[in-house]
Amino acid sequence: xxxxxxxxxxxxxxxxxxxxxxxxxxxxxxxxxxxxxxxxxxxxxxxxxxxxxxxxxxxxxxxxxxxxxxxxxxxxxxxxxxxxxxxxxxxxxxxxxxxxxxxxxxxxxxxxxxxxxxxxxxxxxxxxxxxxxxxxxxxxxxxxxxxxxxxxxxxxxxxxxxxxxxxxxxxxxxxxxxxxxxxxxxxxxxxxxxxxxxxxxxxxxxxxxxxxxxxxxxxxxxxxxxxxxxxxxxxxxxxxxxxx
Amino acid sequence: xxxxxxxxxxxxxxxxxxxxxxxxxxxxxxxxxxxxxxxxxxxxxxxxxxxxxxxxxxxxxxxxxxxxxxxxxxxxxxxxxxxxxxxxxxxxxxxxxxxxxxx
Numbered sequence: 001x002x003x004x005x006x007x008x009x010x011x012x013x014x015x016x017x018x019x020x021x022x023x024x025x026x027x028x029x030x031x032x033x034x035x036x037x038x039x040x041x042x043x044x045x046x047x048x049x050x051x052x053x054x055x056x057x058x059x060x061x062x063x064x065x066x067x068x069x070x071x072x073x074x075x076x077x078x079x080x081x082x083x084x085x086x087x088x089x090x091x092x093x094x095x096x097x098x099x100x101x102x103x104x105x106x107x108x109x110x111x112x113x114x115x116x117x118x119x120x121x122x123x124x125x126x127x128x129x130x131x132x133x134x135x136x137x138x139x140x141x142x143x144x145x146x147x148x149x150x151x152x153x154x155x156x157x158x159x160x161x162x163x164x165x166x167x168x169x170x171x172x173x174x175x176x177x178x179x180x181x182x183x184x185x186x187x188x189x190x191x192x193x194x195x196x197x198x199x200x201x202x203x204x205x206x207x208x209x210x211x212x213x214x215x216x217x218x219x220x221x222x223x224x225x226x227x228x229x230x231x232x233x234x235x236x237x238x239x240x241x242x243x244x
Numbered sequence: 245x246x247x248x249x250x251x252x253x254x255x256x257x258x259x260x261x262x263x264x265x266x267x268x269x270x271x272x273x274x275x276x277x278x279x280x281x282x283x284x285x286x287x288x289x290x291x292x293x294x295x296x297x298x299x300x301x302x303x304x305x306x307x308x309x310x311x312x313x314x315x316x317x318x319x320x321x322x323x324x325x326x327x328x329x330x331x332x333x334x335x336x337x338x339x340x341x342x343x344x345x346x347x
Contacts, residue, residue: 031269034269034272117276118277119274120275
């Protein structure tokens with residue numbers, strides 16, 4: 001007579017045999033492969049790099065002494081026009097951000113994914129734990145940095161610069177996490193280089209606006225190199241496939 | 245006593261290679277078209293259609309038929325119910341594989 005426990009063991013052995021005898025499907029790999037498509041061709045890197053550039057240039061301008069003076073003057077002299085202009089600039093930024101997603105989708109449909117069919121990538125392509133880790137790193141770095149800086153009575157610029165550097169390190173951790181979860185080696189290099197350079201930024205005597213400019217330069221350059229490298233590889237693969 | 249779900253008690257709608265492949269691909273995107281699913285899963289048209297219908301019946305996927313320009317296009321999306329079922333399946337599967345000492 002077979003009791004419940006023996007039955008369980010027997011079923012387990014049978015199931016194990018069933019799972020090992022037939023070629024086991026790497027379904028995790030299939031999911032990963034599909035998720036990776038949005039990052040594989042480098043277009044997303046170029047898109048994010050361009051957004052970093054625009055954002056950092058805007059921050060550099062608005063946080064610089066001349067930018068702040070200009071903005072204050074404009075707000076006093078022409079408040080309505082300035083507000084409309086600000087909303088307009090922000091609207092343009094959103095338009096570029098979302099418009100270029102559409103452009104990327106079109107380029108993929110017509111050139112890169114031509115015969116392969118197409119997908120709509122996940123709205124958030126990064127795992128939640130990666131975001132949590134990046135946010136935790138940002139908080140720890142800023143808290144620790146603030147504590148050290150306040151004890152040493154450092155200037156305001158150093159404290160503000162710390163925020164920019166911590167943002168860069170958090171961005172680097174995000175890319176490292178993406179590289180690990182999606183198994184994209186390119187993003188390991190992007191995360192390491194971008195995060196490290198952003199961290200080093202803190203040790204240079206830069207103004208707040210200057211540190212935004214350097215932050216933008218670091219991330220735009222790193223993502224531009226990564227994007228162009230990936231795009232080049234895709235183009236080579238496509239040329240080889242056409243040749244075959 | 246076992247602390248894992250036996251494969252015989254897995255969700256049979258997912259624990260079948262063809263349907264598992266379809267759902268695994270769909271879990272990695274918002275939606276995919278029929279051509280993409282054909283390439284990604286390496287299943288033939290008939291089998292893919294049959295299994296998509298089965299998954300649609302249990303509301304694991306939503307199928308939208310339309311046109312891209314003048315070309316007919318079928319778009320498939322994993323529903324919230326399907327995503328939950330797949331997450332549960334993955335958890336059960338991993339726990340089972342871990343329990344038998346294999347990865």
